[in-house]
Each structure stands twice: as structure tokens, then as C-alpha cells.
Amino acid sequence: MTDRIPTLADVCCAIAEGHVSVTLDDDMYTINARELRRYFNKSRPLPSVSQPPTASSGSEQWPGSSQISVA
Numbered sequence: 001m002t003d004r005i006p007t008l009a010d011v012c013c014a015i016a017e018g019h020v021s022v023t024l025d026d027d028m029y030t031i032n033a034r035e036l037r038r039y040f041n042k043s044r045p046l047p048s049v050s051q052p053p054t055a056s057s058g059s060e061q062w063p064g065s066s067q068i069s070v071a
Contacts, residue, residue, distance in 0.1 A: 006040050010040070011031070011036070014036070014039055014040075015029070015031070019039050020032075020035055020036055020039050021035065
């Protein structure tokens with residue numbers, strides 16, 4: 001299993017996308033724990049996070065200071 005701990009949102013997405021089958025008993029969902037474990041044990045790539053563009057040396061400068069006034 002990956003280092004990431006599945007959340008309730010992950011379980012809901014797995015159900016909504018049809019990756020995990022459920023049965024509906026009155027107003028409660030029943031999930032097979034083995035099937036859920038098998039789904040989360042599959043290695044899936046996590047979404048990549050893009051890095052912000054870096055400023056080239058000297059072309060962009062951050063402002064030296066700023067003032068905030070509250071009236």
C-alpha cells in the first residue's frame with residue numbers, strides 16, 4: 001500500500017466511478033472490505049503538482065516593502 005491514507009472522499013469516488021461494487025440495504029451502502037482493500041492496494045499514480053515558473057535572474061523583482069493602512 002502507498003504512504004497515502006485513503007479518505008472517505010476516496011471511498012466515495014471509488015463507488016461513484018464504479019471501481020468498487022456496493023449493495024444498498026435500505027438507506028445504507030454495504031461494501032466488501034476485501035474488494036475495497038484490493039482497489040486501494042493497486043498502485044495508481046498520484047496527480048502531479050506543477051511548479052510555479054521561476055523568475056529569471058534580475059528580470060522580475062519582488063517589491064522591497066509594502067504598507068497597509070486600516071481606517
